[in-house]
Amino acid sequence: MIGIVVVSHSHALATAAVGLAAEMVAEDNRPVIAVAAGLDEKTFGTDAMAVSEAIAAADSPDGVLVLLDLGSAVLSAELALEFVDPEVAGRVKLSSAPLVEGLVAAVVTASTGASLDAVVAEANRGLVAKQDHLGDSVETAAEAGPTDQVIEVVVGNEHGLHARPAARVVALVNSFDAVVTLTDLDTGRGPVDAGSLSMVATLNAQRGHRLEVGAGGPQAAEALAAINQLAAENFGDAPVSEPVVAASGSGLDVAIGPAVVVDAEVDLTGYTPGDAAAEHRRLENALGKASAELIHLRGTSPDHSGIFDAHLALVKDRTPLEAVSSAIQGGSPAIDAWKQTYDQLAATFEGLDDAYQRERAQDVRSVRDRVLRALTGALSNDTPPAGGILVVAELDAATAATIDASKTAGIAVRAAGTTGHGVIVARSRGIPLITGIGDVDVPNGATVAFDARTGSFEVEPDEDSVRTTITQRQAEREEALNQAAQPAITRDGQLIEVLVNVGSVQDAIDARGADGSGLVRTEVLFQDHAPTVDEQVERFRAIAAALQGKPITIRTWDIGGDKPLPFLPQDHEANPFLGERGIRVFRRRPELLRDQLQAIRHVATETPVHVMFPMVTTADEVAWALQELGPRPEGLQVGIMVEVPAAALRIDTITEGLDFVSIGTNDLTQYTTAADRTNTSVAALADGLDPAVLRLIDHVVRNAGVRVAVCGDLASDPQSAVLLAALGVHELSAVGPQVPLVKARLRQADLSEVDTAEVLAARDAAQVRGLL
Incomplete structure (x- = not known):
């Protein structure tokens, strides 16, 4: 070499x-x-x-x-x-x-x-890749020998063939005695020499693009087989997915403890800058320390290693590093150069159309502050003290997934909004949490308390009063757990089925008192590869067994928007939430759906199964779904998700041939209020108790003509669950830790005493909460 x-x-x-x-x-x-x-x-x-x-x-x-x-x-x-x-x-x-x-x-x-x-x-x-991108290229393709064998692969990487996967392609190609070329069939670029990093980079192949791989030479067949395998493994990139974690928190909605303020900016006032060389050395040392911390976190949390890999990539990203180095060379202290560069990068992410990409601004700010702490010697926030309450500006899924739920008293989020990914993950783990505390001044280490049930957040509260409330809530929870297996029959004799939302077999195992599963998220169950029919059958059987043969409702692949499926890449869309989501995707590409339906039909011959199709808007889509499902085994019930206001408003015209509908309040809320639940600037508008959303739910219940369920986040709130039942909802599907509490609250309720007319006529969500 x-x-x-x-x-x-x-x-x-x-x-x-x-x-x-x-x-x-x-x-x-x-x-x-x-x-x-x-x-x-x-x-x-x-x-x-x-x-x-x-x-x-x-x-x-x-x-x-x-x-x-x-x-x-x-x-x-x-x-x-x-x-x-x-x-x-x-x-x-x-x-x-x-x-x-x-x-x-x-x-x-x-x-x-x-x-x-x-x-x-x-x-x-x-320089070819950069020149080609900027339109001043001198060379656009490398000479390559003849190729006589061809395959086609799809770029499944979330962010395309960027530098690292391109480097893997080049290294793999050059390990064979073969000439290999790549052509991007979607852009027409190529063929280029696959053994050249600069040539591969000029393709600018994005997620979902089809690549024609040609090969010639003594080991052409072996090279093509190896590239096909590399493409199936996302070119070595780990798939990005929302973490699935077991519940391990207290499950309460009230907490007290010392504030661990991680949203405050790192104190830079004590930093004394040196000359450019000294600042470069400081930055280099800080980057090394930050990288070591992230590598340690990755090792101690293997289930979420992808999160820390992404942060490591941000620490080492050459483009912002070049900008930082240039600013230091121009006389800026390392702290200013780093902060300004990564502030600009975060702002760039926040301006993107794609919801997933916008959420990456949280990752950028996390990396920004980690390096600033390393530069200034501030303490890391990776291990907050036991019993502390995290106070954060916004809660990202990475923090919610990796924090030690058994040692954290709770999380207080300044931003409003209850349906963001971080909030959903934290609640699924049973971590006490409150959102929307605003700009209240919270000194680090001060005793704080919150009660999510009443929406209160206090600094230096009456500790005796708070601890009395905690004792009462713990007793309530203990009683709820003891009676979890009992049916949820209201005081006026209404039986409400309370089921559990499932994203893993472990979720089903951990569920206490669930009457079955009202939502099996298949896109979360299978993340790393397209599962075979047998693999799906095995996983569905395991969930049914964990729930002791109670009914399970399997939602077919729900992808698009903020839920990518690594092995089914989609074209980039300017507004993915209004694009190809759920059932819309599979009307063009039904093969994967057909395998899933075959698995569902098979399991339905052994255990009670319901199947439902997501993101349905029209009666034509319902008819197509029923046709794809084919002959039903006896007992297999079929339904759809009601997440689109158009579907809710014409519910009476789209339920022919169905046994039930399930309202997904998270999406129905964001579509009704035109507020992206992942955007902290408008997330407060995406409130499931908005009277407009409740009126749509009421309309569905009165006009569907079939059983109505709710599987969105609203069903996990005990007080909201009572209102939904009073509106006539027959089934509620909640996150695991909330199932016993929802059932307990329903047993205490007399639905005839709930003035639904007054609630539906309310001015806003705040007034609805007051009425509840």
């Missing part, structure tokens, strides 16, 4: 460039990279003797490639060749390739065992 030497006027620049390039290949397959940069760590310049020593250190029988930054670096490198042994000098090549891009391309190519000439050629093409 060839060696590589980096010659630069700046030691910090060379070190950062080497660190970036090294990330592209495995450590055990990395070429030797020697650095000759700066007269010392602080002083700019180049030294011919240092360059000659670096060449000696990187020397290899296969040759040495020298990459340089500015003009005098070339002179120093040329002079250095006079200092080394002539035999060594004879196998050294100086390259005019761009330092950063050329180094990345050279490291990836060299790692495959390519010749010095091949590495030089690839390094020289380092």
Whole structure:
């Protein structure tokens, strides 16, 4: 394998460039990279003797490639060749390739065992991807030999063939004796040489794009098989999904404890900046510390390693790092350069159309503050003290999924909104939580308390009163758990089925007192690959067994919007929440749905099963779904999700052939209020108790002509559950920790005493809560 030497006027620049390039290949397959940069760590310049020593250190029988930054670096490198042994000098090549891009391309190519000439050629093409993107490319394709075998693969990566998966393709291709080309069938770009990192990058292949892979040569078939397998594994990228975690919190709606304020900005006032070289070193050390913390978190929380991998990628992202380095070189302290760059990056994410991408702004701010804490020496927030209450500006799913629920007293969220992913994950884990506390001043360490049932949040509360309330709620919960198996029969004799929402077999195992499952989220059950019919049958059987043969309601694939399915990539949409979601996706691509329906029909011959189709809008969609389902086994009941206001308003025209409908209040609320539940700026509008939403629910109940269930978040709130039952809803499906509490509250209620007319005529959600 060839060696590589980096010659630069700046030691910090060379070190950062080497660190970036090294990330592209495995450590055990990395070429030797020697650095000759700066007269010392602080002083700019180049030294011919240092360059000659670096060449000696990187020397290899296969040759040495020298990459340089500015003009005098070339002179120093040329002079250095006079200092080394002539035999060594004879196998050294100086390259005019761009330092950063050329180094990345050279490291990836060299790692495959390519010749010095091949590495030089690839390094020289380092700018092609950038030039092509900006429209000033000189070279648009690499010459490739003839290919006589072809396959087609789909880019399933959430963010396409970015640098790391592209590097994996190149390394894989160059391990075979074959010529391989890639053509993007959706854009018409290509064919390009798949053994060239710069060429693969020019494709700009995005998620959902179809790639034609051509191969020729002695190992063409083996290369195609390997690429097909790599594509099936998302080119090595882990699929992004909402974490599924077991409930382990207290399950209460009240909490008290010392405030752990993590939404406050890191205190930068005590920071004393040094010169540019010192600031570069500080930043480098801080990045190393932040990376070490994230690697530790990844190791201690393997179920959520993908979250920390994403944060690690943000720490090492070359584009913002280049901006930070440039700002430091221009005289900015490291803290200012880092904060401003990552503030701008977060703002960019928040301005994107895609809801998932907007949520990544939370990740950017998390990484921003982690590095700022490392720069200033502030304490990490990864391990809040036992019994503390986290106070956060917004709750992302990563925090909700990874926090130790058994040691955290609760979470208080400044932003309003009850249907965001972080809130749903926290509640599914039984963590006491309140949202919408606003800008109240909360000193770090001060005793705080909240009661989500009443919506109160207090700093320095009457502790005796709060602890009395906690004791009462604990007793209520204990009693509810003891009676969980008893049916939920109201005081006026109405039986309400209370079921559980399930995203894993463990959810079903943990459920206490559930009358079955009112929602099995198949898109969460199966994340890493397209499951076979047998795999789905096995998983559905396990859920039914955990619920002791009680009915399970299986929702067919519900993808789109903020719920990507890694093995069924979708085209980019400007407004995915109003695009192809749920059943709409499968009218064009029904194959995966047919496998699932086959599995559902099979399980329905063994245990009580209901099936429901999501995101239905028209009677035509219902008819199509029933046709796809085909002949039903005896006992298999069929329904649809009511999440679209149009479906709710014409419910009487779309229920022909159905046994039930289930109202998904989360989506119905955001569509009714035109408020994206993932957008903290408007999430407060997306309130399930908005009278407009309640009127739609009332309309469905009165006009559906079939059994009506609710499986959205509203069904998990005991007080709202009583209102839903009073409106005539027959079934409620709640998150596991809330099932016993919902059943207990229903047993205490007399539905005839609920003035539904007054509730439906209320001015807003706040007035509805007052009435409840």
